Amino acid sequence: xxxxxxxxxxxxxxxxxxxxxxxxxxxxxxxxxxxxxxxxxxxxxxxxxxxxxxxxxxxxxxxxxxxxxxxxxxxxxxxxxxxxxxxxxxxxxxxxxxxxxxxxxxxxxxxxxxxxxxxxxxxxxxxxxxxxxxxxxxxxxxxxxxxxxxxxxxxxxxxxxxxxxxxxxxxxxxxxxxxxxxxxx
Numbered sequence: 044x045x046x047x048x049x050x051x052x053x054x055x056x057x058x059x060x061x062x063x064x065x066x067x068x069x070x071x072x073x074x075x076x077x078x079x080x081x082x083x084x085x086x087x088x089x090x091x092x093x094x095x096x097x098x099x100x101x102x103x104x105x106x107x108x109x110x111x112x113x114x115x116x117x118x119x120x121x122x123x124x125x126x127x128x129x130x131x132x133x134x135x136x137x138x139x140x141x142x143x144x145x146x147x148x149x150x151x152x153x154x155x156x157x158x159x160x161x162x163x164x165x166x167x168x169x170x171x172x173x174x175x176x177x178x179x180x181x182x183x184x185x186x187x188x189x190x191x192x193x194x195x196x197x198x199x200x201x202x203x204x205x206x207x208x209x210x211x212x213x214x215x216x217x218x219x220x221x222x223x224x225x226x227x228x
Contacts, residue, residue, distance in 0.1 A: 044072040046226070047116040049109065051079045051123030051134025059167045061208045062200060063122045066165065066219050070226055072118070077109050079123075079133040084109070086136035093143035097151040106140045113190055118161045118226055121183060124203075125168035128178035138182075144189040155191055162192030163222060169204035196225045 046067065052059040055078060067074055082105040092101035100106065113119055123130040130138065147153050164183045168175050176199045187195050198218055200211055212219065 044070070044118070044226075045116045046070070046072045046074045046118040046120060047109075047112045048074065048076040048120040048122055049079065049134065049137065050076055051121070051131040051137075053080050053131065053133070054124075055081075057124070058203045058208055058211070059122050059124050059165065062167060062198070062211065063120065063165050065208075065212055066198070066222060067120075067226075070223060072226075075112050075116075077105075077112070077137075079131065079137050082106075082109065082137070084137045084140065087139035087142045089142075091146075093146040094150045097153060098143065098147050098156065100140060100143045102140070106137065109137065114157050116160055118163060119187075119190060119192055120163045120165060121186065122165040123167075125166050125175065125179065128175065129182060130179065138186055141186065141189050148189075155189065157191040159194075160190065160192045161226065162187040162190070162195040163226065164195070164197045165200075166197070167200045167203045169202070171202040171205070175201065194225070196222050198222055 048063060050060060084104050084106045085102050090101055093099060123134050144155055148155055166179060200215055
């Protein structure tokens with residue numbers, strides 16, 4: 044099994060990474076992690092090159108390797124702290140480049156060249172209010188549609204400013220176990 048993690052946290056060993064590592068540590072898989080704040084990926088410039096050239100982007104950077112890894116993965120994990128009710132800005136820049144997949148499917152009427160896979164979203168949010176994750180749900184759904192991740196799960200962790208990582212893991216243990224089972228099935 045191959046798992047690719049796209050981690051959007053600006054803190055390389057922050058809460059998001061610690062939770063992700065805890066969740067994945069007992070899964071027997073080849074795991075590749077790309078850190079959005081370390082990769083050289085520019086945001087989509089809306090040049091529409093991908094509308095004229097199927098399955099291509101005019102910008103050549105680390106994005107092509109990330110998409111190669113996504114294509115080979117059985118499971119794609121999007122992990123990010125919640126920033127203004129969404130993924131972090133740098134992660135959104137990486138995600139924006141998936142526009143070429145939209146063009147491939149809707150402009151060129153071609154199938155997305157990714158095998159069926161699973162998608163797991165891990166979001167950590169410092170606050171604790173009822174609707175704090177509502178805005179991110181349609182965004183991850185669009186991403187997973189673009190990469191043929193038909194089976195999906197979310198781990199949405201609140202109140203990270205109030206609890207330590209071990210306390211959060213204890214509070215969310217049932218959800219973590221469910222996602223581990225989902226990945227392994």
